[in-house]
Amino acid sequence: MNLEMSADREASLKVPCPIDLCGAEIGEVCVQLGTGQPLKHLPAHDTRLRAAGVRHAPLDSRELRGNPKRRSEARHAD
Numbered sequence: 001m002n003l004e005m006s007a008d009r010e011a012s013l014k015v016p017c018p019i020d021l022c023g024a025e026i027g028e029v030c031v032q033l034g035t036g037q038p039l040k041h042l043p044a045h046d047t048r049l050r051a052a053g054v055r056h057a058p059l060d061s062r063e064l065r066g067n068p069k070r071r072s073e074a075r076h077a078d
């Protein structure tokens with residue numbers, strides 16, 4: 001995790017995640033919808049980052065949707 005991502009995550013922790021399937025409360029990190037594991041490629045879900053006022057949210061569709069097929073296709077990027 002780089003510094004920018006840490007700062008974005010810190011900002012995201014100030015608001016709950018709007019994604020029902022994630023359900024992260026204030027102070028909790030977002031989880032991958034498919035596995036329930038903490039997000040690795042994003043500081044938080046995109047909608048949560050926007051709710052927290054983070055304007056430059058990185059887009060990584062692998063974790064936005066938790067689609068296992070797309071995750072395995074993109075594994076080389078890990």
Ligand SMILES: [Zn+2]
Pocket residue numbers: 017018019022023024029030031044045048
């Ligand atoms: Zn979330």
